[in-house]
Every structure is written in structure tokens, then in C-alpha cells.
Amino acid sequence: MAKHDTSRLASLSPFELKDELIKLAGSVSNRLMLNAGRGNPNFLATIPRHGFWQLGQFAMIESERSFSYLPEGVGGFPRRAGIEERFDLYARVHKDVPGVKFLTGAVSYVRDQLGLDGGDFLYEMCEGILACNYPVPDRMLRLSEKIVKQYIRKEMIGAHPFLGDFDLYAVEGGTAAMTYLFNSLKVNHLLNPGDTIALGMPIFTPYIEIPELAEYHLTEVSIDADPAGGWQYPKKELDKLRDPKVKAFFLVNPSNPPSVKMSDESLKYIASIVEERPDLILLTDDVYGTFADNFVSLFAMCPKNTLLVYSYSKYFGATGWRLGVIATHKSNLFDEQLANLPKNIQKDLNKRYSSITTEPEKLPFIDRVVADSRTVALNHTAGLSTPQQVQMVLFSLFSLMDSADHYKQTMKRLIRSRKAALYRGMGVAPEAVDENVVDYYTLLDVEQMSREVGADFVKWLLESIQPHELLFRLAEEAGVVLLPGGGFGTRHPSGRVSLANLNEEDYVKIGRSVRKLRDEYLARYQESGGKTQKPKKK
Template sequence: MGIVVCDRRDKTMTADMNIFEQVDDSKVSSLDQLSNFEVAAIFNKYAQHNLRGNEVVNGGRGNPNWIATTARLAYSRLLEFGVTEAERTYFDPRGMAGDVQKAGIYQRLMIALKESRRDIFLRTAIDAAVSQLAIKDKDAFVYELVDGALSDHYPYPPRCLTYTEQVLQQYLQKVCFKDVQLAADVDVFPTEGGTAAMVYIFQELHYAHILYPGDTVVVNSSIFTPYLQIPELSEYNLRIKTVTTKREDNWQMTDEQFEELKDPRVKAFFAVNPTNPTARAFTPERLAKFKEVVKANPDLVIITDDVYGTFSPSYQSIFAVAPHNTILVYSFSKLYGATGQRLGVVCMHHQNVCDRIIQENLQNRRLKELDERRYSIVVPNPHKMKFIDRMVADSRAIGLYHTAGLSSAQQVMMDMFALSNLKDAGLSPYVKLSREVVADRYHEFWHGLGILPDETPENTRYYTLVDIFDLMRQRHGKEFCQYFKDNYNYLDFTYRLATEFGAVVMDATAFGAEKGNVRVSLANLKKADYRKLAQAILDLVDEYYQVFKKKSKK
């Protein structure tokens, strides 16, 4: 787990056995079947009434406790300007205005913008977009932003607003692809967060006859729990095979595990990069292995969720090395403190394995008839419809395709977040700040445990995995650790941590981690709270040790 830098086994312990004995953990095993997210929610309720009367420190969920301010203020400025523009065409004091006119809107906005922080940002962001995207019609661009912020029209095109797609292409280029130039070769589909993106992808792989029930899919474990649960649903009934990474390998896949992906019987590979809960990006050396994989298994579909990418200095997407085989999912939620906004995006290369397999499937008469029957009501040539466009149609059950697409307001919010990054050459100051925030908390937590933190560049520090069994061994020896394993349910520790100390962490077993591991989020507490959380963990370990010593004397 790490190098112990302070050994407190011989120091005075804060174990309060009177409180420890008040906790009834006899029914904890009944929670085994619940999702770890549901268990953490239950434990958080217990923590509110903890026996020590402590202030609750909930390090279980990954929702950040910060927000990006400037982009939000800029959005509000667009909205304010949009209302003024609408009142130019029609105004009624009872609260109604007309619609926005495109002609001259760029110049009117520039005149309206003053020298406030939000106005300066909005002016700079728009000018940066015009320059970087080589936008010729400034009125059309600003009209899309203003009209989109007002949201008085259905999103059109349904998959993505015209200029938003260009902004997102450039954002993904900077953040995910890095030095591999792909922006001009990709399509994007904004979705209701990364969660909706994953739902749509699984659905479409099924509808497009790319994945069949019984097919083998490999999951890079430990991983976000739903990616282990969704493939097992009855409508998909996929055979899941996990490749589990280990701490001693810095949570990187081994050569042998990459070899498993070369087996043509493996139809898909799911990864979170950087990982959740182990918080590691693929190293450049490991990333390069995917080129070998898709060369050996050209029909492999890779789905990668890269929401934590900006938190690792060395991160690059799998998409950058295997673009024709990879479906990239990105979300603005964690970096910009926007989980409630639901801002995700699917990205696919123009020449991708899914489109190729669809065309191969159309050689089958039955599949061709099914395809035509399904999509002929929305496009004149359904057989030419791309996978990503089918995803848009199927996201609205085909019949509602004409009203498909993420709300234009959400897409414009994406524009503002993306442009807050693109306006700066090199590393965005905001991204740098976000890394510093989680790094400070990460160090506070691990130093609180008395263990040197991991400083590898692949480490996002957004989450961290704590091996409680290893901590027990380091602190009080192997016999004590074995005693705990033999006598307690694996959820007992997190249950007692909540009910006695008011401290909440998430059991990592459901992520695919070994029993005894818990996930701590470094995103949702104040820095000082992580020292409290670490101390609560140590105190509880010491209390269990007191029980062990007492029973050992009998």
C-alpha cells in the first residue's frame, strides 16, 4: 500500500471500547447484495447520528465540492443578452418577448460586453473560437450560442449543434488526443452525462447486432461498478471477463492481460482511463499496446470512459492510439463541478469498426430487412446511417428522433466550459488548479495515515484506494489482520466507521477490488477533513485490535 513513515503502534491509542461495544453489526451481512453506492448512501444516513457526535465527513461519493465560476457567469451573460435581444423583436411587459435575430448579433454582443470578469471572458472565448475554428460567419456562431442559451428551439442538428461540434472536437483534441491530430476526423454526440452515453452505447451495440447475448467482453478491473452490472442485464446477457490490475504494477495492465484482448472471441473491451477507483492513467508504454491489440483483433470494440483524464499529467486517451476501434466517452462533470448539469459526450472516428460491422451485417438479408424496417421512418437511406447517428435515433426510440439531442442549453454550457480551456495556450490555469486541489487533499489524507503518498504522474489523486487489511498488518501485525478476516464481514469496517465516527468511505469490492479495500474520494471534502478521516480509520483499526488482544488472552 505504501511506505510507513510513522509507526504509532506503541503510542497511546484513542480506542473507546465503550462506544465500540454499543455498535450492533449483526445485520451488516444483509447488505451484501446491494450496490456499493446504495450501501454508502445507507451508511451516510447512519453517520448523521454517529455515536461520537462527530461532524460527518463523507468521502464516499465522487461529486466535487467546487464549481467552475467564470464559464457559468459567461453563460448567464449570454442568457441576459439573449433576453434583451428577444425584446428587440417583440416586447410585452406581462413577461413575453420575441425571438432572436441573427443579422448583426455578433457586433451587438461585442458592444454590450463591458469590462467585468464574465464579459472579458466571454469576449476572449468567442474570439478564441472564431480564430481556432476559422469561423467565417460570426453572426451564425453567436446566434447559436445565444439562441441555445435561451433554448426556444429544438436542438438542430439533433446529434449536435453545428458550432458546438467544432468546439467539442477541438476540446477533445487538446484534452484527450494530445499530439495525435484527430479533431477533423471525429463525430460527437452530446449526452445527458457520461452515464447516458454508456446506456446509449450498450443499447446500440445490441441494436446494431455488434454484440450478441453470450459474447465475451473484457472489463479492466477495478472499475466503476455499473460497467460490471450493465453487461449482465438480461437484454444483453454478455459474458464478462475481468482483467484485474494490481497495486504492485501501479494498477497497469500486464503484457499477459493485453494478450487476452487479441483473442478474436473477445468482442469488446471496457475501460475507465484514468481508472476509478484506482485513479491511474495508462502509461505511454501500456497505451501503445492497444495498437498491437487492434491489429491482432481488428473487430474489437473498445469503450473508454475518460472523465478523470485532466487530473493526470501523463494522461492520453486510448482513442489517440486506436481511434478506429474506440468509442470515447467524456464528461465535464468532475473537472468543472457540473454533475447536476449532465454534460457528457460520445466521440467516434469517421472510419470506425462499428460502421464497418454494420455494413458487413447488411449482407445478411434478415438483418438488412430489420435494419430497413427500423430506421426508414427517420432517414431515406437507412443502410448508410452511421452508428453514432443510429445511437441518436435509438436514444429517442426512433419515433421521437425529430426531438432528439441534448438540450441546447446544456450544449452551450459545454461550449463555455470547453472554451474556458481552449482560450489558453498550453495547460489551462483552471486545470492546474484542479490538480493542486485534489493533490493537497490526497497528501493530507495519506500523511494522516502515516504513509508516504504515491507521486507517479499517472495518479489522478481524484480517488485513492486504501487496503484496510494491509493497514492492519502494518499497524498491528499479521495475526491481528487474519483474526479480522476470520471474524468479521468485509462491510463491518465501513459500517462501524460511519455509525461510530461519522466517517463515510465506499467499499471497493463491488468495483472488482479485493476485499478489504475502500475507496476515498479526494473531491468532496475540505482539506482538513481528510486528516480527520484518516484518524478515524486508524482509531477504528486500534479498536478492533483491542478486541483481538482481549480475546487472545482468553
């Protein structure tokens, strides 16, 4: 049995609790630790990375053409004139080097499919990868935004009808997007202390924790997904959004940790609620949308009400790059609400932004987010680093040029085969196929692990174990690290298994460890005659 009073750790974030579990899992020498906790993928997109390095080589050649009369080690800005012709020559000479063919195709795609100037594109990419200039415009480099927009249209909107245009702000991943948005919503009085927001539960833990901080002090209402209903939001839960005191609805779609995309029916139902409540702010974090089949974001359904957060971290295996975007429709609710704030608040906000524009009252919300990210006074240094933006563009072009979605289909097969391996190790039949299940994560809860044993055993187990006891025993006895589902707002003791960061055989081993632990509790249950044993207090 575990020797730990896990109740004292109940208040910890699952990501902090993970560190305690890792210590236990690594406490036995010569034992392989299987860490399926944090969702860092062990796969990554290689072609756009090869392209990045080869672009860097070409950019260095371009830089060294300037100041060549000076001693070695000094370069200058690339020159726009003739850059496309010089790149064609470079590509012919290095045609067999990995990444060059991709770059050649990227220039052609940008020029022939997107209608942009190939030379301008190459100049922006070279200057960006050299990082020799500030990010200008600060929200996002000019052509980079146009290209990433096409990627967002493909992956987040798809074939869904979408009127108008939208703006992007390139940020340091999805977590930076959350930080910036929470701050600007507060600073601009779109959300005020004491306001009520709704959270689509379960959800990425920081969405639960941030609103509770003293500087925000928001009241949270849960919109609970139903595990028995495929982790979809029942209409009676979504109907909570009809209450006018609910100012905003924040969700992760596909969800984290159930890893289920919102059904078409639910998307349409939310859109119908927004028709009745045009003042409702929506924030959708769609980082896992690229793993789903036929994904449509809430941003596509309710563009004027929605803040879209998207990160490149998981799909391209780029957590270390910190790449993400915030998107807002050019005609949006947030700018309308800013214009309707009380005059005294507008006056204070105009003063806040007066150092960066002569017409602060016309400053769009997304540009306020940019300014607020650098405390306004440092707005002139705002913007994601230009090499990061270049890699983001190359990732986007890689997806756009892959018209048959070969990479996407490979990623889907990879994580779904790992889920099958997990269940195989547990000796449990896989769940029925659900078109909305994405499988980046899977939740193993007590009922799921024990469904073939019966409801009485499940009830006994829930009443007999301390919070997190199963997770601590898995870590200590088997070297297996899972995150607690309860920290994401699930209802019963469970473990979140990332299906992205281990190899297939590892998931078989995790499944066997889970099965062994479950069988031990089952034996105790049978020995006790099915009587509940309350955990002893320590």
C-alpha cells in the same frame, strides 16, 4: 462493535449501500457527518458560469428586440444580422461585470483561433441559451460540435498523432452515454446475448451490473489491474483480449476507484493487440482524464475501434448539469460491422430506421445511437437541451483559452493536498510518487491501512471481519462514509475515498478515524496472541 450483519448487504451496489451508511453516520445528533463516498466535487469552475449568465442577459436583450410593440413579456428569436456589433456594444457597457471579459475573449478565440464566424457563433449561443428551438442538428449544434471537438482533441488526444476526423453526440452526462451505447450495441447486433465482453477491473460499478441484466445477458471476463504494480494491467491480463470470443473491452481510464491512468506501455500494448484483432470493440470512459498529467486516451491510440465517453461533471464541478459526449471516428469499426451483418438482420435494421432516412443502410452507428435514444420514432425530438450545450461550449472554451492550464494545475494541487492530509491523519507515510496516479479517489484497503504492522495481522483481520464491517463501524462510530471497494471489483475489503468533495481538514479527521479503528483491531489481535477469530453468525 458494529451491531449489523453486513453480509446481507453484500449484493447491493456500492451506491445503494452508501444510503445505508449515510443513515448510520447521521444517526448521532450534533455530529458532523463526513461523506467521502460519492464523488461529487465541492469545487466548480466559476468563470464559464459567469459567462453563461451574462450570455443569457445579452440573449434576452436580443430576444426583446423582436415583438417590442406587444405587451411586456413577449420576445422573439434573436436576429443574426449585426449581432456581433451589438454584442461588442454590450460588452463595452458591461465590461466590469464578471463573465463579460470571458465572453469577449471567447468570441475572439472562436473567430481568430478556430476560424469560425463570430456572428454565427453568437447567434447559435443566443438561440441555444434561450432554448427557443429544437436542437438542430440533433446530434449536436453545428458550431458547438466544432468547438467541443477542439476541447476533446486537447484533453483526450493531446500531441498524439491522430489521422482523420471524428463525430460527437452531446448527451446527458457519462451515465446517459453508457445507457445509450449499451442499448444501441445490442439493438444493432454488435453485441448479442451470450457474447463475451472484457471489463478492466476495478471499474465503475454499472459497467459490471448492466451487462448482467436480462436484456443484455453478456458474459464478463475480468482484466484485473495489479495493485502491487501501481494498478496497471499486466500483459498476461491484457492478453485475454486476444481471444476472438471477446467481442469488446470496456474500461474507465483513469480508473475508478484506484484513480490511475493507463501507462503508455499498456496503451501501446493494447494498440498492438488491436492490430491483430481489428474486430475488437473498445469503449473507454475517460471522465477523470482531465485531472491527469499528459493524458492520452485509448481513443487516440485506436480511434477506429474506440467509442469514447467523456463527461464534464467532475472537472468543472457540473454533476447537476449532466453534460457529456460520445465520440466515434468518422471511419470506424462499428459502421464496418453493420455493413457486414447477415442480410436478414440488415433488412430488419433497415426497416427499423426507415422512418428517419431513405437510405437506412448508410446510417452511421453514432446516428443510430441518437435515434435509439428516442426509440427511433421520436428521433425528431432527439438531442441534448440547447442550454446544456451552451454551457458545455463555454466550459470547453474556458479550457481552450487557458493555454497555461492554470485551472487544471489548481485542481490537481487541491485534490493532491487532500490526499496528503488523509495520510497525515492516518499517520502513514504517503505512497511513492507515481506519474500515472490522478488522486481524484484513493482506495484504502486492509493491507494499505496496516502495512507497517505486518502481513500476519492483515491475514488475521481479513479472516476476522465480515464484509463491509469496517465501513459500517466508520459510519456508525465516527460519522465517516466511504464506498466499498469490493463493489467496483477490487479483491480485498477496502473503502473508496473521494478526494474531491470535502475540505482538507476533513480528510485529516477521516484519516484519524481510520487509524483509531485499525488500532482497535490491532489491540484485539495482540490480545488474542495472533489467533484468528471467525466472525459469529447472527
